[in-house]
Amino acid sequence: MILFEFEHENATSAEEAVTRLHEIETETRFLAGGTDLIPNMRIGIAKPAHLVGLGRILREPMTVDGEGWLKVDALTRLAEIEHSDLVTSAAPLLAASAHTVAGNQIRQRATLGGNLCQETRCLYLNQKHDFQFVEPCYKRGGDCCYPFPKNKKEVCWSVYMSDIAPALMAAGAEVTVLGAGGPVRMSIDHLFSGDGLRPLTLNLGEMIRYVHVPPMGKDSAWGYHKSTVRGGLEFGMAVMALTFRLDADRESCKDARIAIGAVNEGPVRLSKTEAAMQGQRLNKKSLTELAEMASAEVNPLPHHGFSKPHLRDNIRVYLRRAMEAALARAQQA
Amino acid sequence: MLDSPEKTTSSVLRARPKPRLVTLSINGEPHEVVVRPHIMLLEVIRDHVGLTGTKDGCESGTCGACTVLLDGKPVLACITLAVECDGMNVQTIEGLSEGGQLSDLQEAFLDQAATQCGFCTPGVIMSSKALLDSNPKPTVPEIKKALEGNLCRCTGYNSIVDAILQYSGQGVKPLMRKDGAP
Numbered sequence: 001m002i003l004f005e006f007e008h009e010n011a012t013s014a015e016e017a018v019t020r021l022h023e024i025e026t027e028t029r030f031l032a033g034g035t036d037l038i039p040n041m042r043i044g045i046a047k048p049a050h051l052v053g054l055g056r057i058l059r060e061p062m063t064v065d066g067e068g069w070l071k072v073d074a075l076t077r078l079a080e081i082e083h084s085d086l087v088t089s090a091a092p093l094l095a096a097s098a099h100t101v102a103g104n105q106i107r108q109r110a111t112l113g114g115n116l117c118q119e120t121r122c123l124y125l126n127q128k129h130d131f132q133f134v135e136p137c138y139k140r141g142g143d144c145c146y147p148f149p150k151n152k153k154e155v156c157w158s159v160y161m162s163d164i165a166p167a168l169m170a171a172g173a174e175v176t177v178l179g180a181g182g183p184v185r186m187s188i189d190h191l192f193s194g195d196g197l198r199p200l201t202l203n204l205g206e207m208i209r210y211v212h213v214p215p216m217g218k219d220s221a222w223g224y225h226k227s228t229v230r231g232g233l234e235f236g237m238a239v240m241a242l243t244f245r246l247d248a249d250r251e252s253c254k255d256a257r258i259a260i261g262a263v264n265e266g267p268v269r270l271s272k273t274e275a276a277m278q279g280q281r282l283n284k285k286s287l288t289e290l291a292e293m294a295s296a297e298v299n300p301l302p303h304h305g306f307s308k309p310h311l312r313d314n315i316r317v318y319l320r321r322a323m324e325a326a327l328a329r330a331q332q333a
Numbered sequence: 334m335l336d337s338p339e340k341t342t343s344s345v346l347r348a349r350p351k352p353r354l355v356t357l358s359i360n361g362e363p364h365e366v367v368v369r370p371h372i373m374l375l376e377v378i379r380d381h382v383g384l385t386g387t388k389d390g391c392e393s394g395t396c397g398a399c400t401v402l403l404d405g406k407p408v409l410a411c412i413t414l415a416v417e418c419d420g421m422n423v424q425t426i427e428g429l430s431e432g433g434q435l436s437d438l439q440e441a442f443l444d445q446a447a448t449q450c451g452f453c454t455p456g457v458i459m460s461s462k463a464l465l466d467s468n469p470k471p472t473v474p475e476i477k478k479a480l481e482g483n484l485c486r487c488t489g490y491n492s493i494v495d496a497i498l499q500y501s502g503q504g505v506k507p508l509m510r511k512d513g514a515p
């Protein structure tokens with residue numbers, strides 16, 4: 001039950017939805033699958049006065065163009081993405097990451113765009129229940145961060161939990177953002193501000209319209225791991241995604257991309273480790289060293305009861321395993 | 334930024350949102366309900382239509398007790414706005430039995446003691462039905478994946494997996510004799 005009232009209308013096209021967001025004078029939000037926004041409205045941490053539903057907009061089918069780029073309508077439901085043969089072959093990282101989000105019922109409604117635009121989370125912020133008195137923190141206009149009271153003013157350590165964003169980052173994906181001025185295509189890396197208070201760089205009324213994933217060449221490898229406690233219907237403890245290309249010797253690394261999610265205000269690239277990987281012969285020993293380097297490079301925020309050292313350890317072990325799996329898959333192919 | 338506790342929408346909305354007509358087919362029967370936008374599909378099913386088989390557990394998308402099939406897909410009625418479902422088909426647990434006779438899937442759950450307090454059961458069975466509709470002989474990992482969004486605090490889950498294996502004819506024998514005696 002949501003304890004306040006709001007207006008709702010359905011848009012029939014993406015352009016109309018964007019126009020309506022600029023026309024409506026009260027605070028308005030897009031409603032895609034609602035699996036992030038509605039729970040936040042229910043606990044009263046989001047109180048838009050108006051929702052523009054995107055569910056009735058005709059979704060464009062996913063396509064792969066002549067150069068091998070996969071184009072996905074951002075309104076596509078995650079269940080469709082995880083089970084799509086096209087996505088599994090053209091962008092295996094996207095399929096693997098969509099498969100790990102929440103539970104089946106949520107994936108049936110949740111959309112790709114909504115997943116990327118989800119709010120950041122923190123145990124204090126998201127614990128609110130009707131019966132609890134919870135003083136607002138910085139993220140809600142208050143004057144303290146209660147779990148981290150030593151934080152400087154306006155420093156919020158809420159964590160961005162998308163399982164898909166790091167996968168798309170490691171794949172080198174791009175997004176088309178539709179705003180009042182028309183569509184703009186950019187690297188997905190530019191979507192994230194790194195600020196827990198306003199984690200996305202999107203302005204009001206800007207919509208993620210498409211996600212574009214570049215082709216995986218024959219020389220490419222990919223790895224993905226989402227660490228959780230119980231292994232189902234759970235936000236990540238840490239999410240690891242990587243791609244690399246192998247030289248003709250099938251052992252030396254041409255270049256690599258590593259993205260870590262669920263431990264910071266946005267997904268982060270590990271550029272130092274990526275640079276160290278370049279030109280390296282990849283084997284058990286070097287991957288162990290690289291994973292150690294990555295675990296030192298990443299700077300996880302303590303979140304949901306997991307300490308920084310614990311998260312570092314987790315990333316060291318599971319990133320190594322994800323890299324080993326990636327290498328084995330590429331060498332077998 | 335998120336919103337402070339003090340913020341209200343009533344001060345910015347010029348008028349109370351008008352109720353609107355939502356047409357649903359619930360278990361094959363047409364229903365028309367008049368709701369304001371903040372009303373959930375779960376409230377419509379339980380409070381407006383009076384089908385209380387679908388349970389209200391966490392109301393935050395985490396337990397799966399409210400699972401119903403919306404146009405054949407399992408969704409959480411507690412986080413789905415009723416206005417978003419206009420014109421759609423809803424199937425609830427009540428739609429599985431016919432003339433007071435439980436469906437074979439429900440019987441398999443009873444037989445394997447896959448239901449104890451029963452609070453999770455309607456949601457679990459709707460998720461299972463969605464799985465079996467698209468995959469008549471699911472493997473154990475497929476069953477676990479399909480049910481990851483359904484929490485049960487009583488059974489320990491193994492009996493639920495067994496009930497689905499029994500129903501789909503995959504080597505799990507019935508526990509009860511035909512006359513119902515254990």
Ligand SMILES: Cc1cc2nc3c(=O)[nH]c(=O)nc-3n(C[C@H](O)[C@H](O)[C@H](O)COP(=O)(O)OP(=O)(O)OC[C@H]3O[C@@H](n4cnc5c(N)ncnc54)[C@H](O)[C@@H]3O)c2cc1C
Nearest residue numbers: 032033034035036037102111113114115117162163208394
């Ligand atoms: C129990 C539970 C478990 C969950 N577990 C996970 C998990 O493991 N991993 C995970 O990543 N997420 C998880 N989620 C969060 C959420 O379900 C997903 O992130 C989902 O993909 C959100 O998509 P949606 O379409 O439902 O978004 P919505 O809730 O509709 O929207 C989320 C936000 O994005 C905005 N928005 C939506 N679409 C667009 C668009 N195209 N362009 C711009 N803005 C847009 C909305 O205005 C809103 O502010 C979980 C949620 C619940 C309730």
Ligand code: SF4
Nearest residue numbers: 122137145156157158
């Ligand atoms: S980390 Fe951010 S969301 Fe959490 S209590 Fe502090 S300010 Fe609020």
Ligand code: FES
Nearest residue numbers: 390391392397411
């Ligand atoms: S009541 Fe809907 S998921 Fe718990």
Ligand code: FES
Nearest residue numbers: 449453485486487
């Ligand atoms: S039977 Fe009691 S919660 Fe599942």
